[in-house]
Amino acid sequence: MKILLEMKSEVKYIENEKETLTLGKHISRHCSAPFVIYLSGELGMGKTTLVRGLLSGLNYEGNVKSPTYTIVEPYELNNQEVYHFDLYRISDPEELEYIGIKDYFNDNSICIIEWPEKAKGTLPQANLEIEIEQYQHGRKMTLVWKD
Amino acid sequence: MKVLGIETSCDESAAAIYCDKDGLLSHKVYSQTVHSEHGGVVPELAARDHIRKTLGLIEDALSEAKCSKDDVDAIAYTAGPGLAGALLVGSMMGKTIAYAWNKPSIAVNHMEGHLLAPMLEDSAPKPPFVALIVSGGHTMLVDVQQIGEYRLLGETVDDAAGEAFDKVARLLNLGKYTGSEVAKIAELGDKKRFKFPRPMTKTRNLDFSFSGLKTKVLYEYQSIENPVEQDKADIAWAFQEAVIETLVKKCKLALQDTRLNALVLAGGVGANKYLRQRLAEELGDNSVFYPRIEFCTDNAAMIAYAGWWNLSQGRKDLSLAVKVKPRWKLV
Numbered sequence: 001m002k003i004l005l006e007m008k009s010e011v012k013y014i015e016n017e018k019e020t021l022t023l024g025k026h027i028s029r030h031c032s033a034p035f036v037i038y039l040s041g042e043l044g045m046g047k048t049t050l051v052r053g054l055l056s057g058l059n060y061e062g063n064v065k066s067p068t069y070t071i072v073e074p075y076e077l078n079n080q081e082v083y084h085f086d087l088y089r090i091s092d093p094e095e096l097e098y099i100g101i102k103d104y105f106n107d108n109s110i111c112i113i114e115w116p117e118k119a120k121g122t123l124p125q126a127n128l129e130i131e132i133e134q135y136q137h138g139r140k141m142t143l144v145w146k147d
Numbered sequence: 148m149k150v151l152g153i154e155t156s157c158d159e160s161a162a163a164i165y166c167d168k169d170g171l172l173s174h175k176v177y178s179q180t181v182h183s184e185h186g187g188v189v190p191e192l193a194a195r196d197h198i199r200k201t202l203g204l205i206e207d208a209l210s211e212a213k214c215s216k217d218d219v220d221a222i223a224y225t226a227g228p229g230l231a232g233a234l235l236v237g238s239m240m241g242k243t244i245a246y247a248w249n250k251p252s253i254a255v256n257h258m259e260g261h262l263l264a265p266m267l268e269d270s271a272p273k274p275p276f277v278a279l280i281v282s283g284g285h286t287m288l289v290d291v292q293q294i295g296e297y298r299l300l301g302e303t304v305d306d307a308a309g310e311a312f313d314k315v316a317r318l319l320n321l322g323k324y325t326g327s328e329v330a331k332i333a334e335l336g337d338k339k340r341f342k343f344p345r346p347m348t349k350t351r352n353l354d355f356s357f358s359g360l361k362t363k364v365l366y367e368y369q370s371i372e373n374p375v376e377q378d379k380a381d382i383a384w385a386f387q388e389a390v391i392e393t394l395v396k397k398c399k400l401a402l403q404d405t406r407l408n409a410l411v412l413a414g415g416v417g418a419n420k421y422l423r424q425r426l427a428e429e430l431g432d433n434s435v436f437y438p439r440i441e442f443c444t445d446n447a448a449m450i451a452y453a454g455w456w457n458l459s460q461g462r463k464d465l466s467l468a469v470k471v472k473p474r475w476k477l478v
Contacts (some may be wrong), residue, residue: 017359042365043314043317043318043361043365044314044318044361044362044364044365044366045362046362048305048306048358049358063302063303063304063305063354064304064305065303065304065305065306066305066306066307066310066358068306068310068314069283069284069307069310070228070284070473070474071190071230089188089189089190090189090190091189091191091192092191094191095189095190095191098191098232099190099231099232134369
């Protein structure tokens with residue numbers, strides 16, 4: 001017998017930055033460690049803004065710096081860790097082994113990964129996949145929840 | 148006292164010898180080219196290339212300075228912030244050489260190196276001053292009461308200024324996707340065609356935000372049908388103008404708030420000609436200090452100098468363990 005993964009997909013249309021932050025907050029209510037999010041979208045689509053909203057939903061109010069140059073930005077919250085990755089500069093998935101990526105995925109962590117396709121095969125399955133695209137003057141965000 | 152400096156925190160391998168009596172004796176830099184086809188620095192490639200190049204640079208720096216290992220009194224190496232793998236190469240080399248030569252070693256903060264780079268010039272600034280450190284990974288304003296005594300005045304809340312330049316190069320599909328290509332093409336741009344917002348300049352706060360500017364660039368670029376080079380140049384100009392005006396405004400504000408009158412410009416974006424020109428216009432030539440262009444980008448001269456300064460304060464490595472600090476904060 002085939003076991004089908006249960007998937008729930010939803011599409012949100014976003015007008016502006018404020019709504020992006022609100023959606024991020026909304027998403028955070030459904031994330032509890034261990035949790036993995038794949039976040040896709042071109043430059044300037046508001047990925048960092050969405051992550052800022054998500055972190056604020058988890059009661060983090062500090063700066064949310066881009067992880068482009070550091071590969072990963074860690075956030076220590078009350079009882080869980082959040083790691084924000086940008087894998088754009090990874091050329092070979094093997095590199096992720098060298099930076100010890102497996103250590104970041106633990107029972108106590110929420111991992112948000114931009115450019116997950118750069119890490120083919122080395123990342124755990126996502127619990128949520130988010131794709132951001134431009135739609136008229138706003139954004140279309142497709143959320144696919146996997147359980 | 149002669150200090151050998153080693154720098155490998157990102158994509159430049161470098162070695163230099165600084166002498167507290169005679170100044171800088173030599174400095175050698177190799178800029179990695181292995182990343183050009185990837186549109187950005189690839190961490191693993193960087194580390195591997197440092198292994199290949201750094202020892203040769205150290206030998207060259209020693210011979211140019213006419214030093215043997217016996218003339219060197221200490222070894223300074225960058226221990227952070229930077230890419231973990233890349234930092235490990237320089238740190239391991241620094242400590243190993245120190246052990247083999249039986250000399251002390253010292254871990255140097257890369258940002259402190261940048262901040263002190265203008266000290267290598269004849270017209271070195273005297274603290275207190277405000278430093279704007281602006282590069283691919285950092286954008287911060289620091290109150291320097293004296294060397295070693297730093298207070299953070301403001302920093303970027305998202306993208307660094309240099310990172311914004313790099314990403315705009317990607318959005319506009321410019322050459323090798325480096326920020327310097329944006330600055331280059333901006334020179335040909337129409338100064339009136341576009342105007343982008345100056346992020347976070349309406350408050351008196353000294354923080355920066357450059358992430359939203361990318362989105363503006365993207366929208367303008369997309370709104371042009373079949374964009375040609377001139378369109379890119381016009382957008383690049385407006386983008387550069389927005390970033391630089393923001394930096395200049397915040398520098399002026401920082402000087403007002405601290406009641407200081409000297410500004411030190413450091414870091415890779417400090418090489419931007421237009422930024423230098425605008426700061427000199429707004430603050431006056433005598434108030435702005437910056438290192439020569441080659442000391443804005445990553446180099447080991449600043450690491451040797453910062454290492455010497457820390458050693459002169461009685462600091463040195465206390466164990467042989469190699470520990471890098473990819474997120475080492477200056478303040």
